[in-house]
Amino acid sequence: MSPTLSNAQTTRYRRMCEMRAFDEACLEALKRKAIHGELHIGIGQEAVGAGMAESLRAADAVVSTHRNHFHGLAKGVEPKALMAEICEREAGLCRGHGGHMHPFDPKTNFSATGIVGASLPVALGYAHAFRLRGDDAVAVGVSGDGGSHTGGFHETMVMAGAAKLPLVVLVENNTLAISVDFGEVSPTETVAERASAYGAKSLRVEGTDPDIVAPAFAEAMDHARAGHGPVLIEATCFRFRGHFEGDPEHYRDRAERNRQRKERDPLLIYEAKMGEAAAEEMDAIRKAATAEMKAILAEVLEMPMPDASGALDYVFAGEGAA
Amino acid sequence: MSPTLSNAQTTRYRRMCEMRAFDEACLEALKRKAIHGELHIGIGQEAVGAGMAESLRAADAVVSTHRNHFHGLAKGVEPKALMAEICEREAGLCRGHGGHMHPFDPKTNFSATGIVGASLPVALGYAHAFRLRGDDAVAVGVSGDGGSHTGGFHETMVMAGAAKLPLVVLVENNTLAISVDFGEVSPTETVAERASAYGAKSLRVEGTDPDIVAPAFAEAMDHARAGHGPVLIEATCFRFRGHFEGDPEHYRDRAERNRQRKERDPLLIYEAKMGEAAAEEMDAIRKAATAEMKAILAEVLEMPMPDASGALDYVFAGEGAA
Amino acid sequence: MTQDRTALPLPMIISEAIGQEMARDETILAIGEDIGRAGGVFGATRGLQERFGKGRVVDAPIAEMAFTGMGVGLAQAGMRPLIEIMFVDFIGVCLEQVYNAAGKIPYMSGGRQKMPIVFKTAGGCIGSAAQHSQCLWGLFAHLPGLKVVAPCSPHDHKGLMAAALRSDDPVVFIEHKALLLRKCRDFAHGAEVPEEAYTVPIGEAAVVREGSDVTLATLSATVEHALAAAAKLAGEGLSVEVVDLRSVVPLDSDTVARSAEKTGRLLVVDEDYQSFGLSAELTLRVLDTIGHGTLKQVERLAVPDVPIPAALTLEKAVVPGKEMIVERLRKMANGA
Amino acid sequence: MTQDRTALPLPMIISEAIGQEMARDETILAIGEDIGRAGGVFGATRGLQERFGKGRVVDAPIAEMAFTGMGVGLAQAGMRPLIEIMFVDFIGVCLEQVYNAAGKIPYMSGGRQKMPIVFKTAGGCIGSAAQHSQCLWGLFAHLPGLKVVAPCSPHDHKGLMAAALRSDDPVVFIEHKALLLRKCRDFAHGAEVPEEAYTVPIGEAAVVREGSDVTLATLSATVEHALAAAAKLAGEGLSVEVVDLRSVVPLDSDTVARSAEKTGRLLVVDEDYQSFGLSAELTLRVLDTIGHGTLKQVERLAVPDVPIPAALTLEKAVVPGKEMIVERLRKMANGA
Ligand SMILES: Cc1ncc(C[n+]2csc(CCOP(=O)(O)OP(=O)(O)O)c2C)c(N)n1
Ligand SMILES: Cc1ncc(C[n+]2csc(CCOP(=O)(O)OP(=O)(O)O)c2C)c(N)n1
Ligand SMILES: [Mg+2]
Numbered sequence A, B: 001m002s003p004t005l006s007n008a009q010t011t012r013y014r015r016m017c018e019m020r021a022f023d024e025a026c027l028e029a030l031k032r033k034a035i036h037g038e039l040h041i042g043i044g045q046e047a048v049g050a051g052m053a054e055s056l057r058a059a060d061a062v063v064s065t066h067r068n069h070f071h072g073l074a075k076g077v078e079p080k081a082l083m084a085e086i087c088e089r090e091a092g093l094c095r096g097h098g099g100h101m102h103p104f105d106p107k108t109n110f111s112a113t114g115i116v117g118a119s120l121p122v123a124l125g126y127a128h129a130f131r132l133r134g135d136d137a138v139a140v141g142v143s144g145d146g147g148s149h150t151g152g153f154h155e156t157m158v159m160a161g162a163a164k165l166p167l168v169v170l171v172e173n174n175t176l177a178i179s180v181d182f183g184e185v186s187p188t189e190t191v192a193e194r195a196s197a198y199g200a201k202s203l204r205v206e207g208t209d210p211d212i213v214a215p216a217f218a219e220a221m222d223h224a225r226a227g228h229g230p231v232l233i234e235a236t237c238f239r240f241r242g243h244f245e246g247d248p249e250h251y252r253d254r255a256e257r258n259r260q261r262k263e264r265d266p267l268l269i270y271e272a273k274m275g276e277a278a279a280e281e282m283d284a285i286r287k288a289a290t291a292e293m294k295a296i297l298a299e300v301l302e303m304p305m306p307d308a309s310g311a312l313d314y315v316f317a318g319e320g321a322a
Numbered sequence C, D: 001m002t003q004d005r006t007a008l009p010l011p012m013i014i015s016e017a018i019g020q021e022m023a024r025d026e027t028i029l030a031i032g033e034d035i036g037r038a039g040g041v042f043g044a045t046r047g048l049q050e051r052f053g054k055g056r057v058v059d060a061p062i063a064e065m066a067f068t069g070m071g072v073g074l075a076q077a078g079m080r081p082l083i084e085i086m087f088v089d090f091i092g093v094c095l096e097q098v099y100n101a102a103g104k105i106p107y108m109s110g111g112r113q114k115m116p117i118v119f120k121t122a123g124g125c126i127g128s129a130a131q132h133s134q135c136l137w138g139l140f141a142h143l144p145g146l147k148v149v150a151p152c153s154p155h156d157h158k159g160l161m162a163a164a165l166r167s168d169d170p171v172v173f174i175e176h177k178a179l180l181l182r183k184c185r186d187f188a189h190g191a192e193v194p195e196e197a198y199t200v201p202i203g204e205a206a207v208v209r210e211g212s213d214v215t216l217a218t219l220s221a222t223v224e225h226a227l228a229a230a231a232k233l234a235g236e237g238l239s240v241e242v243v244d245l246r247s248v249v250p251l252d253s254d255t256v257a258r259s260a261e262k263t264g265r266l267l268v269v270d271e272d273y274q275s276f277g278l279s280a281e282l283t284l285r286v287l288d289t290i291g292h293g294t295l296k297q298v299e300r301l302a303v304p305d306v307p308i309p310a311a312l313t314l315e316k317a318v319v320p321g322k323e324m325i326v327e328r329l330r331k332m333a334n335g336a
């Protein structure tokens, strides 16, 4: 049987499946009490991650938020090291010191922060470094819709706009900041339209279809890479789960949520779009991704926790094991 | 001899003269070592102050910046109490505890801050209070061009815009933030054009002529007072003196500064505009204002300093003399 | 009164206190993220928006700099705002208005402008690592003009919240996330909470367990760990007096001093970072009061100046809990 | 070398240090308000933009949150940024990136990401009241992961700035405005500054005047007041040993302890707020080292937990200067 999906389609779908499976494995890890803090899951937003992944180069940087697993995978962070970090293991990306909100991977120029809005200034720093060194790399700062209201967003856009730095600010607008509806607290209907206040290029896409996200994100990256200045790209999507695991979600209607879960699932959307003919092929991709992430989780759960004796290491440089 | 100036013109010119004379008296006080800290002078920006004064009501609030004397006078703060505070006297507006950057006058709803950008959130608070109580008062937050780049500016505009609060943000664009040229660090040519990012009404005026500022500011106040939401009004002007007294001004060309001082002096502009016929009348107004402020300064310089024994009072409510 | 109020979760007690004060005084209003429709991420403002409307219980965007500053403007406009900073860790984005404005304006205005603001926030460790686990009361306490409250028992939460809302001074009110997840009856002390409004005065420590061998002074969730440790050690013949400080500013070091003078030993336990914070200040004030060299032992146990790690194994090694306290007290008892 | 380098203003020494390091290491760059064209409001970066260009000496807009965060991103990108926060008082708008990111990332990354950032800022009182006169080293010191330096002498300014720029850790470098207005020769110690680059190790206190009756430990501009006070009291027969701490983190309490053990008396003087800061931490560490009750006197003199007032008469009453120090030392000598 010859494949129905093109290479690009296969990659997009595979990436989404991996991101979904990764977060499902995190949910399993939580259930098994391998994670003892707050956990933010990206299910529903995979098309954004898959769309980004395509045009990110190794030298580019991505600075993400509290909801960062799929961005990490998109940037090429090793899934096992990431999962091990999320599960607080010694072999984790950050030796179990960082945890799920604070992955730092100097190898792939990927990092994140648990403070809303704080990702963007850090991305701005990368952008300045790239420009100064004459690298043609681009820095991507990720924010949610909620983060677009922060002072950090503004200050970053002001500086990037004035200096025309190679920065792409990606706003994932899932309409909610925990319980707060974007429509109720935003003075504008979209985030993208605020780009004009910064002389930035503006793009707005439906973020549940990687075939829409990928070319738009590529356009943004090309623009920034070519030295034409920052881009503000808004991707609309839907947050499937509570803000954090354990969120009682008193603030939203369960039926409406379930309806959206059905209608705006990037995986279902892509499966429907590819049609019956591709069903088997896609099923295999999905199963493979699920199996891979399950295997990773199984392996991670066997890994040792950091030894308490190292709890004081790494506050300053030169402390602790190399 | 019947007067050449209309009542409105007289008032505008008189207010400008008072503001000029007030700041000149501050310079004199500094020379006499009656002020021992940093001092920011508003000379050159009086047309903005006079333009505001007209449509400010007692119940309105003004929250100003480090460069605040003329805004205080515009809001109706008692000049002697203000001067006494600037000269660190016990009879000052704040008993000599605040000083020139930190005047607080609950009677007129006037206050200021020495932190750039920090005036605007405070004004937002007044605006929320006014709306909540059903007062038809308006809150005015003042910022310089430099302050428009701060996160506080953005967050304030976001909240005011979304809630359509009665807030007027007045940006005095004197093109400089200390040494930094607006044109070099702003992503937009004007501040006013950023209003669209907040669904706010936008106005931009030349701020050296009170006949231009006054109606524009009135329009802004009316808009906000009528419940139509926030207004961003930018007034262009020129900072005559160093950022602070003692500023060596290495960063700007002296000849160019002197040229602008001649061409963009609101008092000279108004005098020229009113013509030869008004010269004598205006001269009298100016002399009266100068004499008034000199007399106030003389009186203030005789006032006692705060007694050291009170240095620990007023940290918490109920401490110190009533 | 048939309902067993000790079955209530602590957040309900807090929202009850706020609701009673808001009903009493219409100048009180609350602003913060998720405090309205969601009733607060822990439920500590549940029901208030329905009761008092969206103007008095404002669901704010993530714009802490704006809405902490709003607190200052509201106070200047004659209101009594409660500003919620969801987690105390986020104070880095908006400390400006808290310490340069709210904390200083009463003084800068020569007493002419009061600042009745409550900055309500949650601190403490429940496993969320370096950016969501801090206490930071030591930071606020260093900055003049702020009262800093961190209660433990349900009874104190209600009374101190009421006192904070009635105070004319800015009060930083730091709840502990681990306590916010509890019901009243899960507390070892102060589980009974009257339905009617009352206040607990800010600045008075409480001896929550009497003892004769050593004084343990602490606050917030650590009081519960301390009580558990004391109960355990009682079985081993060690009698621990536990003092709940309840506030960091004002700091009631006199109560601690009296206790330490009696027991002859002092251990200050602090979930905040050890250095340049509460533990040294309290210890030194106690020593200055009762005389240096008069106590047999003076020690402190706090987070050893490291960020809070993610892994449970590491976290347990740096955040003082019951076990760590027991161990230290045993060591002290053995004279080590 | 015929030029008398002691005629140079202190800021020239600082810009010399930065310039030498930037020339040595092209990953170093500087971002801040007015540091480029104007050369810094005190001149501490004069000439650097001309020399190294606008990409390495960036005149920033008033957007501290953005450019402190840039520091973090630059460090992650392999650069060594110097970020200038003009006055330390402004840290309230951008503390977030300093303590939640720069201070914690080395730890949060398990040692995999270093953070070589210098946060250069000016503190101290020169008459500009509550929002422009603070020191705040106690605040930074409470937060883990930050080294905190506050030099006094020109010699130390140069050597510690070089050390800070070479350090792989985030360093908060706090200058004092009053010192920035001086020439080298106006300093009572360390006025001679070599032209060539050198470092002074971060974390070592210096005994800047030997004495036998009492130890006075302090830092920054207060060292100069202390030396003046000591000189005056020498004439009255009181021999004061003055220790310049030079950094708050690491805190070299050992040097202070050795001195106090010798003199038998300790006075810690601090221009920062007294409570929950440097003075209690240092005092307690010294006592813990040499034993409680071993010193005849242990006192501290600091800003008494009030905002800095505007009026000179009030300011003098709360900010420790030469007179206040003399008075306190006399009192101690008289056993009061
Ligand atoms: C400065 C700051 N304020 C508040 C929070 C608490 N918080 C964490 S995530 C979040 C909502 C973020 O919403 P959004 O940016 O839309 O991202 P999403 O969760 O939807 O992905 C909030 C309020 C925080 N982490 N940092
Ligand atoms: C947050 C903050 N950053 C920096 C400063 C130092 N500072 C005081 S005034 C000023 C320039 C302000 O420029 P602008 O807003 O244009 O007002 P102008 O002085 O021109 O009236 C700066 C950088 C400050 N006070 N607060
Ligand atoms: Mg969202």
Ligand SMILES: [Mg+2]
Pocket (backbone or CB within 6 Å): B144, B145, B146, B172, B173, B174, B175, B176, B177, B178
């Ligand atoms: Mg300006």
